[in-house]
Amino acid sequence: MSAPEAAPEPAPAEAPPADTPAPAEAPAEAAAEAAPEAAPAEPAPAAEGEAPAAPAEDAPAAEAGPLMNSTSTSAPVPTSAPLDVSVEDVNDSSLTINWVAPETIGDSGLDGYTVEYCKDGTTDWVVANEELTSTTRYCIKNLTAGDLLHVRVVAVNAGGRSEPGALAAPVPIREVGERPKIRMPRSLRARYVRQVGAQINLVIPFLGKPNPVVTWLKDGQPLDTKRVNIRNSNKDSIMFIRSAQREDSGVYEMTVKVDSFEDKAALTLQIVELPGPPASVKLVDTWGFNAALEWTPPKDNGNTEITGYTVQKADQKTGEWFTVLEHYHRLTATVSDLIMGNAYIFRVFSENKVGKSENCVTTKDAAHIQKTGIVYKPPEYPEHDFSEAPKFTTPLNDRAATVGYTTKLLCSVRGSPRPKIEWLKNQMIIGDDPKFRILSNQGICSLEIRKPCSFDGGVYTCRAKNEQGVATVSSKCRKVLIVLFS
Incomplete structure (x- = not known):
C-alpha cells in the first residue's frame, strides 16, 4: 500500500532537531504541509492519516485572533506623500x-x-x-x-x-526675466476725448521682469507733476488728472524699460469745451420775402472741429426768437417766408460735438420786408356737382302685424339735395291722419301704424323726390295680419 510509505516522508524535512526548541506554531505548520501531500494517497487508518491533519485546520484560527485585536487598537499612521x-x-x-x-x-x-x-x-x-x-x-x-x-x-x-x-x-534662485510689454486698453488706442473739468483716471497695464522702470513724457517733454499725477506699480501705471483743462491736451508717451529692453506706447488726450460765437455776421441782401446772411467761423472752436451753425430770427415788434436753421454747415444762408411789412434781425450760434456756443453774434442792420402792390388771388377750382337723385338703400321688408298692436315700417334713402318723403296707402297720400305717424331722420324713413285693424291692410308706398328725380318703394299687406313684400 502507498499510505504507509507516504507518512514518513514529511517528518525529516519539517521536524526541528531534538536539541533545539521549536516555536509553538511549528507542529501546526508541519501538519498543514503534510496533509496536502497525503491527500492523494489511498485512505489510511484514522490513527495514522487523520490525526496529524487536525492541528493544521486549527492553526489559522489561532493566528487570526491576535491579528484582529491588533487592528482594533492600531496606532495612528502617517498620510501618503504630497x-x-x-x-x-x-x-x-x-x-x-x-x-x-x-x-x-x-x-x-x-x-x-x-x-x-x-x-x-x-x-x-x-x-x-x-x-x-x-x-x-x-x-x-x-x-x-x-x-x-x-x-x-x-x-x-x-x-x-x-x-x-x-x-x-x-x-x-534668480529673477526670471521677461521683456517689457505695454498692454494699452482698446479705448485708449484712438483719440481720448473729454470735456473741460472732467476727472481723468487712466489705468495702463504692462508686463516685464524684474522691476520695470516706467517713465512718461508729454509732447516729448517731462510731465508737469502739478497738473498730472502718475502712480506706478509692478503691473500697471495710472495717470490721474483731477480737473482736466485744455492745456492738458497732447500726446502722452509711456515707456517701460527692463535692463536693455524697452517698450513704448502713446495716447492722445483731447480736452474740449463749447465753441465761441462766429466772428461776424452781416445782412447781404433783402428781396421779396427773403433775406440773405453771411458769417465767418468762430475764433475759438473749443479745441475740436465746428460741426454746424444755428440761425435764428426775431421780429422787431415782438422780439421773440425763432430757430430757422439748425446744424447748418455753410457760412451763407437765405431765410425765407418772412412777413411783408415787418423788420427782422438775425443771430448765429456755433456748434461742435460738445454743444452750441453760449454766446452768439447778431446782425447790425434789420431786414425790412417792403409792402408791394401784389394782390393775393386765390386759385380757381371748378365746382363739383354733388347733387344726386333719390335712391333707396334699404327697401321695405315684409311685415306681419297683429290686430290692436302697433307696428312700424322702415326704409332708408339717400339723395342730394335732401329728398322730400311722402307715404301712400293704396296710391293715396297719407295726410295728417292721427292713426299714422311719419318720421324721417338722416335718411331713415319710418311709418308707424297705431293699433292696426283689418281695414289697415293694403299696399304702402314710400316716395322720395328732389330736383334730380323720384324714387319709390312699396310693401303689400293682407287682411288681419299685415304682411309686406318689397
Missing part, C-alpha cells in the same frame, strides 16, 4: 511653490505641511515654516540669489511625518 509639487513663481529673493494634498490621509486626519529646502550638493535640510501651514501653497522668503535649491513638502498628522513630496529638479 503630490505634484511645482514652482509657481521665483525671483532673486523668494520662491513660491504649490502642491496637491496627499491621496491617502486616513483616520488621523491632516494637521498641516512642513516645507523644507537645502542647497544642491548638501543634505542640510532647512525648515522654511516654523509653524505648520494648512494651505497647499507657500512662499519661501529671504533666499540668496544664485543658490540652487532642492525643495520638499512633508504632510504631518498624529501618526508623524509622511514620505516627502519633492520638486523634480533643483530651482535656481
Whole structure:
C-alpha cells in the first residue's frame, strides 16, 4: 500500500532537531504541509492519516485572533506623500511653490505641511515654516540669489511625518526675466476725448521682469507733476488728472524699460469745451420775402472741429426768437417766408460735438420786408356737382302685424339735395291722419301704424323726390295680419 510509505516522508524535512526548541506554531505548520501531500494517497487508518491533519485546520484560527485585536487598537499612521509639487513663481529673493494634498490621509486626519529646502550638493535640510501651514501653497522668503535649491513638502498628522513630496529638479534662485510689454486698453488706442473739468483716471497695464522702470513724457517733454499725477506699480501705471483743462491736451508717451529692453506706447488726450460765437455776421441782401446772411467761423472752436451753425430770427415788434436753421454747415444762408411789412434781425450760434456756443453774434442792420402792390388771388377750382337723385338703400321688408298692436315700417334713402318723403296707402297720400305717424331722420324713413285693424291692410308706398328725380318703394299687406313684400 502507498499510505504507509507516504507518512514518513514529511517528518525529516519539517521536524526541528531534538536539541533545539521549536516555536509553538511549528507542529501546526508541519501538519498543514503534510496533509496536502497525503491527500492523494489511498485512505489510511484514522490513527495514522487523520490525526496529524487536525492541528493544521486549527492553526489559522489561532493566528487570526491576535491579528484582529491588533487592528482594533492600531496606532495612528502617517498620510501618503504630497503630490505634484511645482514652482509657481521665483525671483532673486523668494520662491513660491504649490502642491496637491496627499491621496491617502486616513483616520488621523491632516494637521498641516512642513516645507523644507537645502542647497544642491548638501543634505542640510532647512525648515522654511516654523509653524505648520494648512494651505497647499507657500512662499519661501529671504533666499540668496544664485543658490540652487532642492525643495520638499512633508504632510504631518498624529501618526508623524509622511514620505516627502519633492520638486523634480533643483530651482535656481534668480529673477526670471521677461521683456517689457505695454498692454494699452482698446479705448485708449484712438483719440481720448473729454470735456473741460472732467476727472481723468487712466489705468495702463504692462508686463516685464524684474522691476520695470516706467517713465512718461508729454509732447516729448517731462510731465508737469502739478497738473498730472502718475502712480506706478509692478503691473500697471495710472495717470490721474483731477480737473482736466485744455492745456492738458497732447500726446502722452509711456515707456517701460527692463535692463536693455524697452517698450513704448502713446495716447492722445483731447480736452474740449463749447465753441465761441462766429466772428461776424452781416445782412447781404433783402428781396421779396427773403433775406440773405453771411458769417465767418468762430475764433475759438473749443479745441475740436465746428460741426454746424444755428440761425435764428426775431421780429422787431415782438422780439421773440425763432430757430430757422439748425446744424447748418455753410457760412451763407437765405431765410425765407418772412412777413411783408415787418423788420427782422438775425443771430448765429456755433456748434461742435460738445454743444452750441453760449454766446452768439447778431446782425447790425434789420431786414425790412417792403409792402408791394401784389394782390393775393386765390386759385380757381371748378365746382363739383354733388347733387344726386333719390335712391333707396334699404327697401321695405315684409311685415306681419297683429290686430290692436302697433307696428312700424322702415326704409332708408339717400339723395342730394335732401329728398322730400311722402307715404301712400293704396296710391293715396297719407295726410295728417292721427292713426299714422311719419318720421324721417338722416335718411331713415319710418311709418308707424297705431293699433292696426283689418281695414289697415293694403299696399304702402314710400316716395322720395328732389330736383334730380323720384324714387319709390312699396310693401303689400293682407287682411288681419299685415304682411309686406318689397
